[in-house]
Amino acid sequence: MTESTRLMQGNEACVAGALYAGLSFFAGYPITPSTEIAEILAKRLPQNGGKFIQMEDEIASLAACIGASLTGAKVMTATSGPGFSLMQENLGYAIMTETPCVIVNVQRMGPSTGAPTAPSQGDVMQARYGTHGDHEIIVLTPSSVAETFTLTVKAFNLAELLRTPVILLMDEIVGHMREGVSLPGEGELPVVTRLVPVKGMKDYLPYRADKNGVPVVAPFGAGYRFHVTGLFHGEDGFPSNKPQDIEYLGMRLHKKIENHKDHYSFFEEYLTEDAEIIVVAYGGTARSAQAAVESARSQGIKAGLFRLITLWPFPESEIERVCSQARAVVSAEMNMGQISRELERVLGKDASLHKVTHIDGTLLPPQKILLKIQEAAVND
């Protein structure tokens, strides 16, 4: 550790992680509860030669990030609910054009303007399916300030490695919470930067995938002149409506995310080894879930916590492994049950699944989860 422990907000840790990962371009639009990320970067980026720009809306913000990324910059934007809705259009463009970018959504309560300063986890499914068309997406969700830092670095690494947008799905609790953290020093965490083609290649094909299914797209201005489009395209980057080209690209975009799951299937287990009741939670809610599990243990109930860190692609095999040994599963989230539906899909209709849902705009209290654990302990 090169820096002593300091008190830091989640949004601030996100900025620190982004700069650690090499962020050099940020375009954004103010929106609660993500605004601190833009404010801090407006100050920090010009100091280190980076660029910050406040755009006219969130559509433009993600567009500017994608443009900057195509010149080789590491880019990020940050927003919340309504702004995340506006970003869905260009999120699809980034997927299709395989442009690395990190999109931070500090979730607030919706729908619509909702409750801007109230915590929620209502965008879990929007993060997965929000942009139109069939696609895969990587979504990571931190539950502490320290983890916000490391996950931001990982989000950049994955975006660069797989040439894809990565969504960091925070929530208002984690974004605005202050905790003491010691940030890793330079070199302590790996930092990945995208590959670029060697100079002077003959017959360079910008969208020809390497063995990992990822193309080596040159930065604009580096010498290769090629075409980038949101239309289905061939390896040469030009539009194609041939069924074989469309299927090949569609499958490749799916597989490059799916086939690398081992790299980013992050989760944490707490007291799960002998657990009879597994609580599945994520983000800020996982803090309450941990407290609830500890209370249950003190009452003699063998409870454990499975904390999701990667939400999408959904870590099915890990969920199956941990939950199949338990008598009952309790899912806790600040929405009407978006992840619990996934749990039901993975564990089957016969599994004993208890849902804790919460949409009053307050933090999900440990007591509410504990009650459900107790209920499961008695009934199952």
Next chain:
Amino acid sequence: MTKTADIKPYLRLERYPTIWCAGCGNGQVVGAFLRAISTLDWDPKKVVVVSGIGCSSRASGYLNFNTMHTTHGRPLPFATGIKLANPELHVVVMAGDGDTTAIGGNHFIHAARRNIGITMIVFNNGTYGMTGGQCSPMTGHACKATTAPYGNLDTPFDICKLAEAAGATFVGRGITYAPVKLESLITEALKHKGFSVIDAVTQCPTYYGRLNKMGSPADMLTWQKEHVISLEKAASLPKHVIQDKIVTGVFVKDLRPEYTTLYRRLHEQCGEDDCHD
């Protein structure tokens, strides 16, 4: 002006034929642009052409530069990211009138306000060609479109006035009937340091022309010829005489600090004084 300019090296001829209909004016605008590039002798490796969605936005795919075909209405914010991240690049945006003034209207006024060093060429044919002749914000009042079958109730924008009011520092208008003049306007716009806008009035015989009974492509160009008036001549004529005319020329040529230049100064300032905590 380089009437004999060889523009073939700037074209991806292997992508031909274009998707454009016979008689479409898009090729004339692109031709004028490429002759301008030839005059300026810019390194094609440093030229980026960003387009939106629509017939004219397919231009980027036929041009042998760094090219980007983006989302509908959004080419300017993509281009803004490119220019700000790498100010060494010459960034040109090509988009239709629907792209620029309808779905992308907000981006258009903000790029102008920012005065970022991008040249915007608007292919203004007054209709949505790609989707089959619907009404655009540039469709004339009482003109027909598939979504204005009884005649358009709206009044169109004046793109040049819009650009000027929003802060663009170079604004000009040309027509496809006069491609040499259009070329010199585009050359000036490309050389300009700041946000430059060219309203390139062009013809869509397939939809706009057919729906409004304007005849053949040649008839549409003749219509342009009969309705064009230079800014200098228009200045001395009363408003009612010029209201149905296409006024061409350079409307704005201003000097105001360009955005990426200001950003470079900000970097210098942060490097030397008390920007740091």
